[in-house]
Amino acid sequence: MTAASSAAGVDAADISPRGRRLSFSAGLTNWTQNVRAGEIGSLPVALGLAVIAFIFQIQNDRFLSSQNLTNLLVQMAAVATISTGVVFVLLLGEIDLSVGAMSGVAGITAARLLIPDGNQVNVVIALAVAGAIALAVGATHGFFVAKLGVPSLIVTLATLFIGQGVILAIAGQQGLIRIQDKTIIGIANVFLTDGWGWLLAAAMVLGYAALVISADRTTLAQGLTAQSTASMLAKISLVAVMAFGTVAITNSDRGFPLVAVILAVMIIFWTFVAERTRFGRHLYAVGGNAEAANRAGINVDRIRIAGFMIASFMAAAGGIVLASRLRSVDNSAGGGNLLLNAIAAAVIGGTSLFGGRGRISSAVQGALVIASVESGMGLLGWPSDRKFIVTGAILLLAVTIDTLSRRTRQTQGRA
Amino acid sequence: MAEVPLLEARGVSKRFGAVQALYNVDLTLHPGEVLGLVGDNGAGKSTLIKAIAGTYHPDEGEFFFEGRPVRIRSPRDSADLGIEVVYQDLALCDNLTVVQNMFLGREEVNRFHALSEAHMQRRAEETMESLAVTTLSSVKQTVARLSGGQRQSVAVAKAVMWNSKAVILDEPTAALGVAQTRQVLDLVRRLADHGLGVIVISHNLHDLFEVVDRFLVLRLGQSVARFDRDKTSQQEVVEAITAGTLSHVPGQSELEEVVTQ
CATH class of the missing domain: 1.10.3470 (ABC transporter involved in vitamin B12 uptake, BtuC)
Structure with a gap:
């Protein structure tokens, strides 16, 4: 990030000693700009x-x-x-x-x-x-x-x-x-038993959270601009909802x-x-x-x-x-x-x-x-x-x- | 300049079948200077560059790098010496980000063989910062979204981030508008200020006069003139390009004396 662009998006309250965090709204703006530019994912x-x-x-x-x-x-x-x-x-x-x-x-x-x-x-x-x-x-x-x-x-x-x-x-x-x-x-x-299903969902979410957090720490350690805590939580929550939701649905049938x-x-x-x-x-x-x-x-x-x-x-x-x-x-x-x-x-x-x-x-x-x-x-x-x-x-x-x-x-x- | 030249080519000749592409060309590049390599189409500019880059093997001639005689047999050899060439087509992958392009083929990995993305990003940002490339909002955007001038900057940054000492730019401003040409010329000047030797090939004398220290004029494969930027004019350079005196007339035996200045 150059000084000019980061100045607009850095949340002053959320600056850690070395790296910086992008505010949630700035992250959202980046994402919408990417979508408009054809990076639709x-x-x-x-x-x-x-x-x-x-x-x-x-x-x-x-x-x-x-x-x-x-x-x-x-x-x-x-x-x-x-x-x-x-x-x-x-x-x-x-x-x-x-x-x-x-x-x-x-x-x-x-x-x-x-x-x-x-x-x-x-x-x-x-x-x-x-x-x-x-x-x-x-x-x-x-x-x-x-x-x-x-x-x-x-x-x-x-x-x-x-x-x-x-x-x-x-x-x-x-x-x-x-x-x-x-x-x-x-x-x-x-099909997995209910207990194994839940365990799997929990492992999935924990694993994903660990990846996101470790990537975040590396980013900050390198002095780069990281995503906001809110956007990290949003991503982990989305994965959690999908993992536990899928297991809940399949468990009420034959299992995962x-x-x-x-x-x-x-x-x-x-x-x-x-x-x-x-x-x-x-x-x-x-x-x-x-x-x-x-x-x-x-x-x-x-x-x-x-x-x-x-x-x-x-x-x-x-x-x-x-x-x-x-x-x-x-x-x-x-x-x-x-x-x-x-x-x-x-x-x-x-x-x-x-x-x-x-x-x-x-x-x-x-x-x-x-x-x-x-x-x-x-x-x-x-x-x-x-x-x-x-x-x-x-x-x-x-x-x-x-x-x-x-x-x-x-x-x-x-x- | 009294110091040892960074790069020196002496008596380089190259023949493709019946065509004498280069004849007894001398080139000297000092650290911290920008050399403008000019000449009409077919004058041998690209052949000379490719000989320095190791793509072509000259029939005759010697190369010296920092005063030592060196053999350049492949692009690998020239890269190992610290010579990087930015060709006109830039060789960037549109679908990759700026960082990914800058590290292409030289990616850093951690102990799990996973890419060290954050570290590469930091190094890319540091390189951009040291070159004062401020037109790029983020090194994490894909090259497809960059303008021509930004792409040129990325290609140059990619070339210089590997401890290179000499950078050769082939027509860096050919496809650019006025503002973007300005950016690239400023970047070229900064490379020289960082102590690198820079060779710029261009047809645009107006641009070159803003940035180079010296000119080397090629005509029909021969070096016909050398000028200091401050002691010459565009008219004089143009005359050398179109009518510079040849030491060796193609198709005839060597009758004349060497008449370069």
């Missing part, structure tokens, strides 16, 4: 979810029931997991069309290895094989895109076809493999789903990687301006390859989650609208198709929007035709918002 998703909930709730009051909301969490998990990986390739300014097929290959591979015919392997080995295949596929994508310069659209379209072929081959004559392994089934079908815990852990881990590590920073840099990244000494090819590997790996993880929920894998696994939903979720959540902008959490946010709309339309007994049309309209809306906010950012830059 999660705002459209929050508004969209409110509108969706309102519309479906007045049509059918079961929409906001604890049973339906718990179902939502379980239903969105697979798409959200796959979409997390999609965010990484979108941040690079690339695309991966094979994530649906990859999830199917992983699901059917694990299912095939776990058929209790006397040759079955340990579940850990089955999962490791599926993961290793995914990493190899991702590395192959990265090699073709980064080293040979083949467009990712075409490389991953090719592996989409190959993946579908592999799924058909493994599914064999019956075309369906039932899953009997308790561990796999447990992923999407175990285990798969949502797994999803939360994955999101926190990948958010750390994307936003708090050098690799993550370089990923954004490559997506924003690959030439600048290259001149800064970043190994651009290596970052691209790693991004594709993460995408394929998370697709495989999503495939396992889906297999667990359906308790079987058939020859249409990874087909249908799974791929489109996974990409749409990332974009609806606010990750830009143009590279370099977006957050890992956009995968969950977008998946929640898509699952809500599907669940709502299911409750109203709408036929599939209308579901597709509505999902398409929402996607178009999301991409338009992305494009328009991008344009706003650019005009601001020319000021």
Whole structure:
């Protein structure tokens, strides 16, 4: 902060020995300025979810029931997991069309290895094989895109076809493999007891508060301008309301789903990687301006390859989650609208198709929007035709918002 | 100037196939001075800069840094010596913040391998402060939101924050308006006041006359004239750019004497 700008926003009563605090109102002003400049963050998703909930709730009051909301969490998990990986390739300014097929290959591979015919392997080995295949596929994508310069659209379209072929081959004559392994089934079908649910919410809030406070102390220790105490409290309260609210809702039904815990852990881990590590920073840099990244000494090819590997790996993880929920894998696994939903979720959540902008959490946010709309339309007994049309309209809306906010950012830059 | 030059290039020649891009060029840069490198399009300004930056390998010539002979074989070598180049396209990531751009590729991490954001921000702010860049309201805003002059300032700050001793600016004011040009010229002057050697390439003699101490004029790949800013005029510099006497006429053998002043 320069003297000129901080003078306007520093709350005189709140100045600590070394650093300074921004007043709550000044923080709010900064935020509104950012929004106007096109840095809209999660705002459209929050508004969209409110509108969706309102519309479906007045049509059918079961929409906001604890049973339906718990179902939502379980239903969105697979798409959200796959979409997390999609965010990484979108941040690079690339695309991966094979994530649906990859999830199917992983699901059917694990299912095939776990058929209790006397040759079955340990579940850990089955999962490791599926993961290793995914990493190899991702590395192959990265090699073709980064080293040979083949467009990712075409490389991953090719592996989409190959993946579908592999799924058909493994599914064999019956075309369906039932899953009997308790561990796999447990992923999407175990719910925490009430006590564990509350404990989890408390741990979540405490962990978040600890992060916010330690970041605040570092900021002040460096003599920088920190956010106001009120804005810190507001953020922690928001997380507390969401965590305890979700647990309260799910506890009045079957309990907090285990798969949502797994999803939360994955999101926190990948958010750390994307936003708090050098690799993550370089990923954004490559997506924003690959030439600048290259001149800064970043190994651009290596970052691209790693991004594709993460995408394929998370697709495989999503495939396992889906297999667990359906308790079987058939020859249409990874087909249908799974791929489109996974990409749409990332974009609806606010990750830009143009590279370099977006957050890992956009995968969950977008998946929640898509699952809500599907669940709502299911409750109203709408036929599939209308579901597709509505999902398409929402996607178009999301991409338009992305494009328009991008344009706003650019005009601001020319000021 | 009596002191040891910061950077000295002697007899630099570079040929691309049939084209003699540089012929026997000498360049001297002292600490604390701004050298204007001027010449018409194709005079060899960029080639000379890229030779100093290690992007091109000259066919002949020697480099001296602080009096010691040095070999510059790659951009890494020149960066290690403390030579930074700010190219015309600036090489900034629009989607990253000012701090993130300044530390790109050299991020600081703590013992958990997490980025030390606060410490990097403080160092960025200190650098901006020491260069008296006051046009930036926050180093935490994305570069996409900055004006051309602010971007140039960020690119320069990024170059000088790594203990660099010489900074080369390629057309720093080419795309800027009047007020922003002013900001950048002031910044260039401050770099020299901090003891750095600065080379500025520009077509705009009017801007250069405000900021440089000396001129080096290139014409058809040769150094044809050197001027002190205080002892010359724009007209004299223009004449050297367009009609400076060549020591070596391209396509002919070396007939003439060296006639630079």
